[in-house]
Amino acid sequence: MTEVNAPSGQGAKEPGAKEKSEANGMIRQHNEQAILAAAERVFALYGYRGASLQAIADRAGLPKSNVLYYMGSKRGLYVRLLERMMERWNALLDDISVEDDPAEVLEAFIRSKMQLSRRHPEGSRLFAAEILGGAPFLQEYLSGELRDWVQSRAAVFREWAERGLMDPVDPILLIFLIWSSTQHYADFEAQVLGITGRDELSDSDVEEITAFLTRVILKGCGIRPRHA
């Protein structure tokens, strides 16, 4: 269920997080959204420790107390953002079967991962910062849920290889290759923009990158570009 665990200490009471029956005031929803967006940006930029509630509050246009009022604590806010990002991440971990077409599956895989990086660059960077810092909050998720998912996907890839539909490459390394090469365009955006001399990536840039990665990776694994 994508449960994020804190490395120590138990959760404090969080007034804003207790489901509020329903019919949340619009003001509340609006403010919560503003805080979450601001926090995602600030945490992504500075990491968990480097981020300050003051900076988040400023960016959300609210007093610091208000942020605490809604989110309870810095840690709670951070965990909530991580969980939101893990949900997005999980949403594209769809199921596949040995009967599917390798080319189609891998292309969809690359494309949806690329879209995730593009649609939620701040969230992607937040995730990256968390891993970079040793994944103190996500360790359990990584070695649990996510690991299982990777293993099951790897089994399918291996079966494909045995049926001669692709080269017998290490399927886990292949997954890492796809993750890293797509994630790169969110996490290292500053580098990409600096080197290419742009000030942002357009939709067509992203399309081109997706096509490039699909082409090179599929060919590199000996997958014919489309089923007949």
Next chain:
Amino acid sequence: MTEVNAPSGQGAKEPGAKEKSEANGMIRQHNEQAILAAAERVFALYGYRGASLQAIADRAGLPKSNVLYYMGSKRGLYVRLLERMMERWNALLDDISVEDDPAEVLEAFIRSKMQLSRRHPEGSRLFAAEILGGAPFLQEYLSGELRDWVQSRAAVFREWAERGLMDPVDPILLIFLIWSSTQHYADFEAQVLGITGRDELSDSDVEEITAFLTRVILKGCGIRPRHA
């Protein structure tokens, strides 16, 4: 010259950084090394803002004052680490010519980049954290020196493509692909270990990864695996 520029403010006097003629005391050298190593780790874990001099001092086994005494300021220490990392990085940006063998060049490229991630994981993560935070200190380097290097390499790749030695893929995207897929094993080490269930990557693991990346990327670009 790999000069790192601060985003604002001018450098303060740094007693420890002024070249000390030569014959630096062994104590000094030892302490400086301890501080640099500790700082690299702490900055990599928590980012620039999240890192505290106290944490660095503790890890180096020295009082906080001593860290300031050697390094002058937090900013100075950080810049120095970035410069050291950029030097290592530059060391593997060797020259190539259109006459070289594509397979050899790309394999060496992948291998040396992989070695960098392996030999200096903390430095790699420090670099990643800097880029993640928008590259406030490295922007100039990225859009200057590094950009030039990329462009010159790209020209060679294009020429190879025209001679039919490789597919006509976008050379810049190819460079990004190699950077991201190798960098991944330093920056996302926590994820890689969590998913594979190991507690560290052995030399043979690294060798296997290098072989995998070389194989897939070369084949993916239509480069025959070795010159005759």
Next chain:
DNA sequence: TCAGAAGCTGACCAAATGGTCATGGCATAT
């Protein structure tokens, strides 16, 4: 032997940190 420099560090500082709380505003239901 001794003066001066270099190495080192505890005490201290203003500023910023995450978090608490008493209070005030403002709707709706009585």
Next chain:
DNA sequence: ATATGCCATGACCATTTGGTCAGCTTCTGA
């Protein structure tokens, strides 16, 4: 009107931050 509950926030707190400095020890050269 008046009471009730949520919304909102300024004032405040202990702790930690990066950085300074006076004064200590240790080394070096004459």
